[in-house]
């Protein structure tokens with residue numbers, strides 16, 4: 101039976117499988133549709149993710165991360181032929197990215213020409229500059245400011261890279277002093293550059309929220325595009341101003357991310373300042389309206405003859421000059437400028453807040469006080485306008501020139517007390533080092549050898565210390581050679597007749613100073629002038645005439661707080677940092693642009709050198725003599741005299757010692773563009789300076 105059953109079972113079994121098929125098919129369909137649903141869901145989610153959201157739109161804004169290898173290719177492996185210049189923290193290269201270079205899946209890079217700044221990490225200041233640039237680039241969008249496109253890094257080589265828009269004509273410094281670009285002989289171009297910079301600063305001070313203080317306005321930080329339109333660059337020392345007297349200092353080491361994509365933890369540290377000790381200056385800050393603009397009483401001198409020519413263009417006899425209307429307070433400030441400076445300086449506690457840490461150290465309170473004092477000294481040594489009992493630059497320049505004429509090495513005792521003692525210290529150190537070397541050498545070789553020839557025996561050169569010394573010497577020699585050849589380039593490209601004499605003279609002096617020793621006479625002079633600030637940035641040639649060509653050569657590094665000659669006096673003294681520091685630097689830059697020379701420059705015959713060496717003092721002198729147009733660069737073609745006088749007057753307004761007397765950048769733009777009334781010369785630079793005892797002298801006249 102069972103076998104029968106079994107025999108009949110195939111049909112039964114078949115019947116059974118037929119039963120199983122529908123649920124199986126149903127299951128499979130269900131599974132398939134589930135899978136389909138899942139896929140669709142996943143696609144939706146991924147679509148949602150890739151759809152542009154608010155945050156994505158932000159991420160499309162620069163700065164972006166660039167691939168290091170793409171940059172390497174773009175710059176032909178950072179080839180020297182692509183080098184645009186050398187800054188304090190690294191070289192800048194021209195780069196050409198592949199057309200249609202993709203930063204990410206969504207971002208295609210349209211512009212292919214870039215400038216790549218390669219910074220070797222290691223210095224705190226360099227890192228700070230890197231971070232600062234990125235921070236500000238994400239906040240700033242203005243056609244008068246060089247945009248930072250992105251960044252990159254190579255951890256293996258410890259390199260940080262910044263990518264900027266390429267400015268075809270390089271820096272204003274280069275174009276004005278080294279390349280001597282023909283375009284800059286055109287007055288309209290120079291005026292346009294001045295306007296561009298003023299507008300850039302106006303944007304930073306008045307249209308950024310919070311306002312941005314650049315902190316290092318100087319010709320090498322002004323870049324020119326193909327059409328010689330100027331843009332402000334280098335935000336390494338920039339900072340935010342939150343509200344009056346409140347500066348935001350960024351402490352990148354501590355917290356918070358700076359920009360999208362920057363893998364760094366830093367944050368914006370806000371510090372609220374305690375009341376600044378400005379005793380006696382409250383009144384000065386009370387501005388009043390004059391000529392359609394807000395101006396403090398000190399910033400203008402009201403004269404009966406109001407035309408610019410009457411004020412500055414013509415040499416006026418004392419009788420012809422109408423007596424200036426000056427408030428007694430102004431006169432007091434003029435009579436005792438040092439007092440004024442003392443009053444503006446902030447309490448010691450505030451100094452630390454403003455200073456950018458150098459070498460990661462914050463000095464103690466005592467040290468701060470010392471710094472502040474030396475900064476102030478530096479300022480006074482720069483300025484010849486007011487004769488002080490000691491340390492006027494007049495003496496320094498005179499003595500220096502005297503020494504140059506006599507072809508003698510300047511004696512260490514003519515430099516200011518502090519610097520001279522330092523120089524003496526340095527010399528002492530050098531002597532000691534020499535003595536030690538000699539002793540060591542004597543111990544190795546016999547006495548006869550020493551007396552005969554002071555050269556070391558050949559067999560000793562393998563020693564590490566001598567290898568290093570040899571290397572150093574070689575580098576120095578090479579550097580000098582390249583500088584020499586560069587200066588020759590400048591000489592041939594030179595369209596400035598005065599410079600021919602200058603370069604020839606300099607060549608002679610160079611060879612002389614080479615034979616003299618390691619310190620050139622200009623170094624000696626500068627040490628006397630700028631004290632600590634100069635020592636903090638020995639490679640700065642921005643402000644000084646002993647021209648070290650910068651095209652592809654050495655550039656300048658700002659010290660902790662800006663660049664010598666461009667820093668506002670209160671900045672150097674450790675006082676309140678405000679937009680007015682930028683205004684001051686703009687004033688110096690404007691004079692430099694019009695005069696076509698550096699703030700400290702020695703040209704021409706020795707006797708005229710003395711008066712002209714310091715541009716600010718020279719301008720002051722010319723203002724008092726009513727010959728302001730003498731300041732204008734002789735090489736400028738088709739000069740618009742009215743505009744030139746306007747520019748010089750605005751520059752002098754910006755250069756007033758009291759920050760509150762300086763105009764705002766909005767006012768500067770207004771004055772330069774003609775929207776505001778033409779300004780009058782400030783009291784400090786007036787052709788008829790108020791006497792120290794105005795009331796006494798008036799009595800005498802009666």
Ligand SMILES: Nc1ncnc2c1ncn2[C@@H]1O[C@H](COP(=O)(O)OP(=O)(O)OP(=O)(O)O)[C@@H](O)[C@H]1O
Pocket residue numbers: 184185186187188189190191192215217246264265266267268270271274320321323333334650655656657658
């Ligand atoms: N975006 C750019 N386009 C073209 N050239 C540039 C650009 N950025 C810098 N350079 C060139 O490279 C040089 C060095 O620039 P960098 O900003 O590193 O130095 P610096 O501002 O002169 O010195 P420091 O930063 O030490 O004050 C400039 O003087 C300029 O000639």
